[in-house]
Structure formats: structure tokens, C-alpha cells
Amino acid sequence: MKIIAEYPNPPQICRVIVQDGILQQIGRIVKRLKPSQVYVLTNTTLRKLYYGKLQESLSQAGFRVHPLLVIPDGERFKSLDSLRYCYDRLINYKADRESLLLTLGGGVITDLGGAVAATYMRGIKLVHVPTTLVAQVDASVGGKNGINHTRAKNIIGSFYHAQMILVDPQVLETLSQRHYLNGLVEVIKIGLVSNPGLFSFIQNNIDPLLQRQKKTLLKLIVSSIRQKLEITTTDPQEQGLRKILNFGHTFGHALETKSNYTKLSHGETVSLGMLVALKLSVDLKLANVKLLRMVQSLLQVAGLPTQIKRVDIRQIWEIMYMDKKAGYGRINFVLLEELGKPILRAVNFQDFKRAIEIIS
Template sequence: MITLDLSLPDTRYPIHIGRDLLDDANLILPHLPQRKVAIVTNTTVAPLYLARLQGALEAAGVAVLPIVLPDGEAYKTWDTLNLIFDALLSSRAERKTTLIALGGGVIGDMTGFAAACYQRGAPFIQVPTTLLAQVDSSVGGKTAINHPKGKNMIGAFYQPRAVIADMTLLDTLPQRELSAGLAEVIKYGLLGDADFLAWLEANMARLVARDHDALAHAVRRSCEMKADIVAQDEKESGVRALLNLGHTFGHAIEAGLGFGAWLHGEAVGAGMMLAAALSHELGWIDAAALARTERLIAAAGLPTRAPDLGVDAWLEHMSHDKKVESGRLRFVLLKALGQAAIVDDVAPEALQRVLAGPYIRRDTAY
């Protein structure tokens, strides 16, 4: 097992990465202010892993309240969030009852937001079951639900007490979900680590084949990079926005097609391709770098072409992005492979050429 520490001005917590961690209650017990927890999961994950985690905790003397939600991005809503509150209130859960998120990014985001709100703040722990959640959404304290007009627009910054990333949980992950997680891994190489990017190019086949050692390295490096950035800028007032590479386009895809039509990582994959294309359009990366980006995204099993939303719809959806400042769109673009920058002065003509260019497909199927 590898343990990383994320240290912030007001808190510090461990990120445990390894095999068969789900059965080790000792990774959770030190972070419980009382021996009562609520495990929030969904209808897909519960049959696979709920009994194991619940059994390990109950054997250690912890009372467990299971809360099983419907599965999918389409349920990342107020109504579903209220199911968590209903269960907590019905069981008379106290402020010191710890919420444990057992699931992917949707479960992690909603559980964290519920914890931030319940009695003005209950502790929570992340046990991510998808690659995307292990490398990105479980670390850093971003919690939220979606609104029909925009993804993650209603939420809070609220840090977990611990993150437990068990590589063996990825064995049951559908291949499409694994590829979606690899989008966030690729993001870290593109935005700030050229050596890691080269490692990904050399080892993508191992990652796609679920080699545990390769996955552990990818999770570790991704978490190291995210922890470093979050430590510098917890509330995303500056450098943390770099973590949104591909997300301005990606969130527009998700909203434009309807949340859940494409997985988040699929939308980010196509979004990173558009960000690279816009970087090339502006003369910052050359055609070879653009092609190299496309090969890596494709090797991960991700789409390299975005759906044709229409330029007006693209602009409308992007105008609701959280990075919009004073009415101006802000993009995370590539100055070079392994070096990203936040840009708010993109010429409209350059953006429109990209949105009408070869990285837009003429249908929405995937």
C-alpha cells in the first residue's frame, strides 16, 4: 500500500492506494468521531461491494446504515440528494455520523455535498470504485449536483477525512468506464508532466488491460499532481483551474446531449481533443503534437471527435461554465504537451473555426 498526504491550511488527510483495502477497517476507524457510519452507494456497486465494506466495519464494532441510490449521472439531482437526507433523518443520524461514499464520481460528489450540508457539516470518507473517481473526483473536496443548465453548478468545497483507492475494485469496472477514467489520467500528463505523458504512451495497453501495478502508478501520479495543485489553490481561485483541461468543452457536451448520454470521461476525452485543436489553431502546439494527443486519447478507447451541437449551442452551454469570469469564456489550453495555461482572450473566430472543424463529428452517437 502507498499512502499520500494531502495537506491544506485547515486540514490534512491520507490517500491510500493499494490492493484489497476494502476489507481493512483500520484504514477507516481512525477517522470516525463515533462508531456510526452511513455508506452511500448505488444499485450497481451495492451488490458487488457493500456487504464487504459493511461486514468489515460491523466486525470492528461500527453501526452501519446503508443508503442505496439509483445509478447514473441523470440522478445527480436535488431529488436524489434528498434521499440521502431522508435516510439520515429517519435513522436519527447525528452530526458525528460519518458518511462513506462507496461508488464513482456521482456518488462521491453527492455524498460529499450531503455531508457538507447535513447539520451544517458531517464527516465523510471517499472509497472510490471507478478509475475516474480514484484519480480525480475523490481527491480535493469538490462536491456538487447538476442543474439542467450546467454540470456541478450547485455544490461546496468540502474535504473528506480519507480516500481509500483499492485497485482490485477496478476488476469489475466496465471497459467503457475504465476508458472514461483514463481521460482524467491523460489530462494530468497533458497539463503538467511531459514525462508522465510519455509513460502513458508507453504503457496505455497495460492500463487498458487492467494491470494492477500500472494502474497503481497512474493513480499515484495523478493523485500526487492533484494534491499538489489543490494544496496551492483549494478553492480554485487560480492554478486549480488547470485541472479543468478539456472540461469546458466536455461539460458542454454533457449538457448538450443530456447528462448521462456520454460518460464524463468520454466528454472530457473529446473536450481535450478540442482544447488541443484550439491550441494548434492559436499556433501554440504543432501538428505533430496534435496528432500525438489524438493517438493517446484513441488508444485509451475514448472518442476523439465531439458531437455537433451547433456553434450557438456550444457557446450557450459554455457560457454556463464555472470558469466564466466577467462574462468572458476562460479555457485551459496547451502551450506545449505537458504545459497548460488558463486563457481568457481567445478570438471568437478561432473558437468558431475549431467548433466547425475536423474534430466535430456530424452525429451524436458513441
């Protein structure tokens, strides 16, 4: 399955290919971009699992295989220290402006790699090979990149599109169920804010999706990528429409930051964040409580968290105030009126405090 996305201002084409076994064909595919050199950024886990196949493919295509750029596995390594490490390695290897950075990994790797490629020599070629569901359907798609600060998630970054995104569903076979669910949450989110049909597909196929049935999962991946590309090509710089993709993330990112990216996964915090946003939607008389209960039920069936033991409400509020556009004591949340009808609404602390009860 091939998808071509055209981005305006500046004009750029991103080619997305979804295909089983594409990992072993990557050398031949990226050769079309005519890079002077290829550098691979991955983590310690993916290096053991998949780098051998990738290295063989690159060698067969005639590329000299440079030493890897490898960071430890985990969200807390999406940091300024890791960014500096990547710059140091590229400088040591004499990477030039025609070089290609190829990311092999999940959202941490694609986010970090995008930031490196966007800024090293003011921009080098970039190809993503996402290996988690969240990276395949969300993190690698749309050009956002970023790294975390100790006080806020993804606060440092830019928009920089990969020339190619090469998605191999086969690599999901080694993904833990917890990390698989991180990606499913993102597709649920996309369905809620922009595609009721996609949301219904998940509802009606939740069992085969949890079992990773190939045909069902492939349809989910392709549908989600198409939907996100439709949004991001319309609003590449997040000036309007694209903001709806922050649904559940305002609270979720703050909860991740509070836990120092160690206790809860990204998908788990977004699951909780979507419920908080839906409770706000109900409390502000924007949505019917049936919508909240329907989403809550789906998340529970999927095995995602719908409650948390303890939340420092005031501290979470302060982190959110830093992470998102805010002013006059209010924070902007993406809320829902109904399936596929999001709305941006400024929320005060008392409204937020009341909404937190849904997950307490």
C-alpha cells in the first residue's frame, strides 16, 4: 500500500509505504533519494531485534554501513543530552548535507531523529522506519518532531517532514501488549475527533485487534495514516485543524512529565486524558454523558487504564499551563460535542478539578 502526501509551504512530498517485510528492502528503496551516506538512529532494544536485517539491506544496495547512533530505550532519553550525542556522532563521521538519517524505532526515536535531521546543517534527508504501533500510525506521520525538557514534554522541536515513511507491520509481532495498546489509543483518539467510521471499526473489531489479526490490523494502520495525513496536509504547522489531535494529550503529557516518563506509558496517560476531556465536555454541557460512558467502556475492554490512584491536581495544572497555550488562569483543552465534532475550549482550574473525579 503506497500513500503520497503533498505538503505546502514549503512544498514537499512524503511517501508512505505500508508493506510486510519492507525492512529487508529498505536499501533499494532509499537509494532513490540518492543520499551521499546513510546513518541509522535506533535504541538498544531495536538494535538487537532488527538492525541486522536493515544493515544487510543497506550493504546490498551499496551503502557503506557507518557505526550506529544508539540511545537507551525509554521516553526519558528523548532529551537534550541525546540530541547532543547525535550531533557529536554525525560530526565525528563527517556527515554532510546530502546525508540521510534513517530512524529505526518507536516514537522516541522518530521524534528525536526528526529533531536531529531538521537542525543538523539546517536540514538533512530523513526516512522513518517506525517499529511500534504508535509510531506507525501517529508519531512518524505529519512532520512533528521534538525532545522533552525536565519541566514539559515535547516543548523543544519543529516541523520537518520525512521524505519517506516505511511501515512494516511484521515488526509489531515482537511488540509488548502494553506498547501495542499505546498505538491503539492514538487510533481511538483520531477516530473520536475526526472519523466516526474509524472509531466504529475499532468498536466492532476490538477482539481481533487485541489479538493482532493481520488483515484487521493492516486496515487499522492504513486508515489511521490516511486520516492523520488528511489533517496534517491541510494544517501542517498546527495553526487550526491539526490542534484537534491534542485531544487527551493536554492532561496526558502533564501526567507523563510528572512521573518523569517512568511510571505510566504515553498511551496510558492519553487514555486517562481522553476521559478527563470527555468529563469536561459533559460538565460544560457540550456532550452527552453517553459518549463518555461509551469511550470509557471501550478503553476498559481494551485493557487500558481508566483510573489512577492519586493525582497532584495543582502540580498537574501548573505543568499543563507550561505545556499548552494558556492565559488568564485558563488552559485550552480539545473537547468533544459528539463523535467527529471537536471543539477548543478554555477551562479554568475549578472545572478541571471537578473533571478529575472521573479517573480518581
